[in-house]
Amino acid sequence: MRIRHSYFDEEEQNIQEYCYDYPDDRELLEIFPEGKEIINQKLKENDDSRLKRLSALADDNPHLLKWEKAVIRAKAVPIQDIVKLKRLRRTARGYEACCPLHDDKSPSLIIYSDNHFRCFSCQKFGDSIDLYKLLFKVDMKTAVNSLNGGMNEKN
Numbered sequence: 001m002r003i004r005h006s007y008f009d010e011e012e013q014n015i016q017e018y019c020y021d022y023p024d025d026r027e028l029l030e031i032f033p034e035g036k037e038i039i040n041q042k043l044k045e046n047d048d049s050r051l052k053r054l055s056a057l058a059d060d061n062p063h064l065l066k067w068e069k070a071v072i073r074a075k076a077v078p079i080q081d082i083v084k085l086k087r088l089r090r091t092a093r094g095y096e097a098c099c100p101l102h103d104d105k106s107p108s109l110i111i112y113s114d115n116h117f118r119c120f121s122c123q124k125f126g127d128s129i130d131l132y133k134l135l136f137k138v139d140m141k142t143a144v145n146s147l148n149g150g151m152n153e154k155n
């Protein structure tokens with residue numbers, strides 16, 4: 001999408017124009033597929049016509065459908081399989097272990113049976129994608145792709 005911008009040039013005393021390329025909504029969603037999740041979140045917060053248009057666009061985009069499936073698969077990777085956890089032990093609620101996000105002396109990390117975690121020491125919480133992002137300091141796209149490829153064997 002070509003964006004045309006005009007402004008008044010004080011020195012030249014006339015109107016100047018410049019153009020630049022900007023991705024359209026469809027291209028934006030392909031560049032930034034995790035936008036889909038953010039759009040839905042934002043739609044809950046406020047009713048915005050552009051967001052609605054983006055959401056509809058995202059719904060019939062095959063790239064995004066693939067992305068959503070990848071997110072579901074990534075979230076299904078057991079948290080205890082993402083990284084070798086110290087003092088991992090089964091409990092009534094799921095698992096507990098030392099938190100891999102900091103130097104944890106006693107097990108502060110709880111892994112619930114719905115595959116979410118919470119650390120009672122550093123207060124971090126989330127699903128397997130969140131843990132992967134925090135552990136390896138990567139963005140959502142990298143985390144989802146990594147969790148989808150070759151996470152079968154335990155580290």
Ligand SMILES: [Zn+2]
Binds near residue numbers: 100101104121123124
């Ligand atoms: Zn922690």
